[in-house]
Amino acid sequence: MRSAPAAPLLPRRSKTADPEGRRTEERRTDVVLRPAAVAMAFIAPEQPHEPIAVPGVALAADDVLVAIEMSTICGSDVHTVHGRRSAPAPLVLGHESVGRVIAIGSAGVDAADGTPVRIGDRVVWSVTVSCGRCDRCTTGLTQKCRELGKYGHERIAPHRELTGGFASHAQLRRGTTIVRVPETLPAAVLAPASCATATAWAAVQRGAAGRDLSGMRVRVYGAGLVGLSAAAIAESQGAIVDVADPNPLRRAAAERFGAVSAEAIPAAVHPETVHPETVHPEPEIVIEASGHAVAQAAADVAVGGTVVLVGSVFPADPVPLDAESLVRRMITITGIHNYTGADLADAVSFLAVRGRAYPFAEVVGTVHPLVDLDAALRAASAPDAPLRVGIIPR
Incomplete structure (x- = not known):
């Protein structure tokens, strides 16, 4: 399964709400994906995942589209597929990923270091999406935002299919911390950074x-x-x-x-x-x-x-x-439950420098193609499972 570069079309305008609730116009950019993106939908515990073809996305002004390089299976994903953890099915699981930016909304987005995200950047991103305005966000509890969103934990909605790591692409929305990562670090090291x-x-x-x-x-x-x-x-x-x-x-x-x-x-x-x-x-x-x-x-x-x-x-x-x-x-x-954007940036800095002294590159024991997600989840569920099982789209 191979993904071609995204092909942006002309922006279109759509209605949205500003922070005070007033209706405003927002520029959205249609991005066609040839071949179509693929997301693996979790339907119910102990049931096979169903592939969903996503031929294109509509990027909000501050959205980012990422082609996923690798995702890894977290223990919470295993608990969900075996019914030990509730989930708003159907959804796309997976929240430990690394990928490359292939399209950006019309307004642009800044990375965690304050510089603009660029097409071609290799990145990881936070599991949480925070508003940045509520009382919890302004006091540093962004991972407990009152309007919290979480990748790999949300029900699929129209035009919102690429919301988890078990897919070929991920659509990152406003309130996501995006961290650039070194080209020299293996994907097996970087994917778990977004969680573990x-x-x-x-x-x-x-x-x-x-x-x-x-x-x-x-x-x-x-x-x-x-x-x-x-x-x-x-x-x-x-x-x-x-x-x-x-x-x-x-x-x-x-x-x-x-x-x-x-x-x-x-x-x-x-x-x-x-x-x-x-x-x-x-x-x-x-x-x-x-x-x-x-x-x-x-x-x-x-x-x-x-x-x-x-x-x-x-x-x-x-x-x-x-x-x-x-x-x-x-x-x-x-x-501690989840983490802040600063924690994710610091974790990547650790992996890039002092973390190289430890065998993080060995934590992914096996790697499976996205189409074999159910087999990968079985491997991750085994008593002798490795610390992580990897998923690659291609």
Whole structure:
């Protein structure tokens, strides 16, 4: 499946609303795609995806059209296709992608660095779309915008089919953070930046709270890609990191992402692998990236420490907490869900420089063509699945 360059036609005018709700005219640009773009529509759990041909798009004045180079399958995509996560079907899943700009609306758009996006730019983009005006956006919670949109999470609508990563193209709209990425970094490194790496960056920064991490002890629960990325980010900033995970292969992988020996993981997690004399002192920061060790994370952290919850993004039983212990130890417990545009830009900068010291290029185990999306999702659902499975349009 090959996509030809977009062929812009004459702009047309359409009605829209300005921030005050007044009706205004907006220039839209019709872009014909030959051959047509293809999007894979999720219809219902455990059902095959259905391909949708999209012969063209109407770009709003500040829209950007991207030809996708690679997308990767996130755990949330797997949960959705197996019915463990609700979704407004039909929709195009996928929110971890890298691609190249092939068309831009008439008004133009700025990238995260403040310079104009150009045709030919290689980019990643935020999973969230934020208004930038509401009380949450203006106080820095753009990922919780009151008018929030999310790529890979929205129902297909007329002229709004290219809204997820499991497609040949993506139509990016106003309020999306767009970050240019180096030509020299592999797509397998860059695609997950839009979810796992940026989320991990946000978690580490929330835990650090402006402090220098040099010599600080950090514990990460969960050696999925978010946990491993958090380990690498923290270690690159001078922290001493250990990673807890029940899977011995994942624990071994953690060592390559900057964590100490798996034998130093707390005995409460997997006592069969631990010698008491090797257990680390209490960590000042604990990042819970698994969703299964919240109580343990709160019990582990040192006096005055911070627990960052990032893995609890699925329904689970309530977690009992010893409130007296939290008060007496003066513990901070905070949560991170998604990330800001600045986090995504910083995550890309990390991957481009210090991140090259870690094996991010190896996290994508297999790559499938877009037409074989269902087979790729089966591979991502297997017990021995790689950290990521890749999808390429061609």
